[in-house]
Amino acid sequence: MNSLALPLRVFEYWLMQYRRIWRGSAITSIVNPVFYLGALGVGLGTLVNKSTGNSLGVSYIDFVAPGMLAATAMTVASGEASWPVMGSFKWTRQYFAMLATPLGTRDIVLGHQLWMTARVASTSAVYLAVIAAFGAVNSPFGILALPAAVLLGAAFTTPFAAYAATRESDAAFVPVNRFVVVPMFLFSGTFFPVSRLPLPLEWLAYATPLWHGVELCRMFTLGDVHVLRALGHTVYLLLFVVIGFAWAQRTYAARLLK
Amino acid sequence: MADAAEQLPLVYARGLVKRFDDLVAVDGIDFDVQRGEAFGFLGPNGAGKTSTMRMIGCVSPPSGGTLSILGLDPVTKGADIRARLGVVPQQDTLDMDLTVRENIIIYGRYFGLPRGDLGRRADELIDFVQLSERANDKVEPLSGGMKRRLTIARSLVNDPEVMLLDEPTTGLDPQARHTVWDRLFRLKQRGVTLILTTHYMDEAEQLCDRLVVMDKGKIAAAGSPQELIRRYSTREVVELRFREENRPEEVATELTSQMDGLVRRLESLPDRLLLYTDDGDATASHVHELGLEPESVLVRRSTLEDVFLHLTGRTLVDD
Numbered sequence: 001m002n003s004l005a006l007p008l009r010v011f012e013y014w015l016m017q018y019r020r021i022w023r024g025s026a027i028t029s030i031v032n033p034v035f036y037l038g039a040l041g042v043g044l045g046t047l048v049n050k051s052t053g054n055s056l057g058v059s060y061i062d063f064v065a066p067g068m069l070a071a072t073a074m075t076v077a078s079g080e081a082s083w084p085v086m087g088s089f090k091w092t093r094q095y096f097a098m099l100a101t102p103l104g105t106r107d108i109v110l111g112h113q114l115w116m117t118a119r120v121a122s123t124s125a126v127y128l129a130v131i132a133a134f135g136a137v138n139s140p141f142g143i144l145a146l147p148a149a150v151l152l153g154a155a156f157t158t159p160f161a162a163y164a165a166t167r168e169s170d171a172a173f174v175p176v177n178r179f180v181v182v183p184m185f186l187f188s189g190t191f192f193p194v195s196r197l198p199l200p201l202e203w204l205a206y207a208t209p210l211w212h213g214v215e216l217c218r219m220f221t222l223g224d225v226h227v228l229r230a231l232g233h234t235v236y237l238l239l240f241v242v243i244g245f246a247w248a249q250r251t252y253a254a255r256l257l258k
Numbered sequence: 259m260a261d262a263a264e265q266l267p268l269v270y271a272r273g274l275v276k277r278f279d280d281l282v283a284v285d286g287i288d289f290d291v292q293r294g295e296a297f298g299f300l301g302p303n304g305a306g307k308t309s310t311m312r313m314i315g316c317v318s319p320p321s322g323g324t325l326s327i328l329g330l331d332p333v334t335k336g337a338d339i340r341a342r343l344g345v346v347p348q349q350d351t352l353d354m355d356l357t358v359r360e361n362i363i364i365y366g367r368y369f370g371l372p373r374g375d376l377g378r379r380a381d382e383l384i385d386f387v388q389l390s391e392r393a394n395d396k397v398e399p400l401s402g403g404m405k406r407r408l409t410i411a412r413s414l415v416n417d418p419e420v421m422l423l424d425e426p427t428t429g430l431d432p433q434a435r436h437t438v439w440d441r442l443f444r445l446k447q448r449g450v451t452l453i454l455t456t457h458y459m460d461e462a463e464q465l466c467d468r469l470v471v472m473d474k475g476k477i478a479a480a481g482s483p484q485e486l487i488r489r490y491s492t493r494e495v496v497e498l499r500f501r502e503e504n505r506p507e508e509v510a511t512e513l514t515s516q517m518d519g520l521v522r523r524l525e526s527l528p529d530r531l532l533l534y535t536d537d538g539d540a541t542a543s544h545v546h547e548l549g550l551e552p553e554s555v556l557v558r559r560s561t562l563e564d565v566f567l568h569l570t571g572r573t574l575v576d577d
Contacts, residue, residue, distance in 0.1 A: 097351035
């Protein structure tokens with residue numbers, strides 16, 4: 001496998017694009033965690049802590065903050081892998097511009113994936129810093145929640161980009177958001193343990209990549225690390241990345257190299 | 259010692275085929291493009307021009323036959339070939355939110371050109387296509403002609419040996435077309451090989467040293483514009499327009515019986531008669547001597563359009 005030099009040229013394009021909108025995006029990534037952690041962690045948390053009699057074992061903000069971190073990584077990832085991907089085929093046609101140069105399909109897929117990952121990483125880093133400021137990072141292992149969130153992001157960007165490359169319009173992204181992203185956001189152990197779900201739904205939650213990402217982030221910020229379980233979650237998420245990437249190379253090639 | 263690659267034509271195609279499921283877009287064509295020439299693919303929509311260009315551009319693997327570009331195999335050496343090509347696609351692939359200058363710079367980066375040189379290079383190219391005043395404007399509000407010129411400037415960023423231009427002036431107004439032609443002509447003078455598709459006959463006549471007429475995936479004719487006109491048309495064409503009561507078909511029959519010798523071929527259209535002749539004026543006066551009274555008589559030079567319509571027919575082709 002050759003170097004990253006060619007994919008990084010693709011990465012540079014996305015960086016150039018982003019320079020026009022970075023201010024708004026940076027503000028959002030700081031304001032969002034402050035609002036959510038304030039409302040859910042502190043506000044709702046006060047109520048939850050009183051009424052559950054500490055059945056979570058930890059304070060609600062310590063429980064919900066890593067869940068929110070993972071859920072945010074997923075949201076950023078799915079957004080970055082939807083419109084910009086389809087738009088690069090349909091609107092800016094920038095993938096076709098890249099393909100007319102020495103860049104190939106793999107460079108185009110990998111370069112864009114690196115960019116999406118950078119977006120997930122920077123948003124997650126800010127999120128984690130805000131969580132720390134709220135006092136909800138309870139262990140030095142907490143820093144590992146960042147690579148966990150990035151890995152989770154890649155488990156979404158790869159298959160989502162593969163799918164987006166097959167779309168002729170952005171209409172499909174609305175149902176994907178409604179029936180895939182939002183239900184995961186709400187029911188994959190982000191806000192409450194999945195053991196509270198009816199049994200079939202609980203099993204369904206275990207199958208979602210978000211649940212594995214939430215568990216990873218949570219064990220790191222709580223400092224409650226189980227190596228084997230962490231490995232299991234990592235492998236599960238890596239599976240999504242590897243399969244998603246291979247699928248993306250296929251769908252991109254099918255569309256670019258007619 | 260001359261390299262083997264130097265001996266082959268710049269583009270060499272034999273029995274080249276492109277198939278999409280059941281559709282045969284390119285059906286076994288042969289052609290050579292020599293270094294430094296301007297070579298055209300002329301044909302109606304759906305003739306297979308764009309498919310051929312995409313195969314030459316190494317972004318569409320051939321379904322059959324032999325193809326070599328710059329002496330290299332497009333399937334295994336695609337990236338190496340593309341590094342030496344300048345591509346102007348049919349549909350612009352500019353980023354509308356970036357500026358004119360940024361579009362060229364980022365495209366140069368795709369070729370791996372050093373960032374330090376690209377600013378100056380971009381300014382030179384922007385100047386070459388006369389867009390200096392708009393260099394720092396976003397692309398979105400530019401006119402179609404300006405966008406086209408930007409696409410041409412951008413395609414030159416890597417100093418290509420060969421330019422692939424797919425319908426470079428479609429949709430442009432006459433001034434914009436002439437500006438584009440002028441720039442392309444200058445590139446040709448500098449020794450850049452031009453390969454273009456067009457369905458404008460005047461464009462083909464202006465720019466191409468040699469061309470092939472494609473129809474339904476095959477090459478219907480090949481040669482220089484003058485050769486093709488000589489072979490498939492006549493030096494001049496007399497167009498006669500008649501009032502409705504004199505139906506062209508009836509007049510046509512009458513004329514054919516009396517004018518052979520002077521008129522080599524006669525084509526009857528619903529509203530007009532076209533007389534293909536080597537002496538337009540003599541033919542026109544003969545028409546008057548015969549007592550025919552057409553509403554209008556036009557003597558004109560034969561063009562590639564006559565060749566084209568003769569070879570590919572007058573049926574309307576949808577996209």
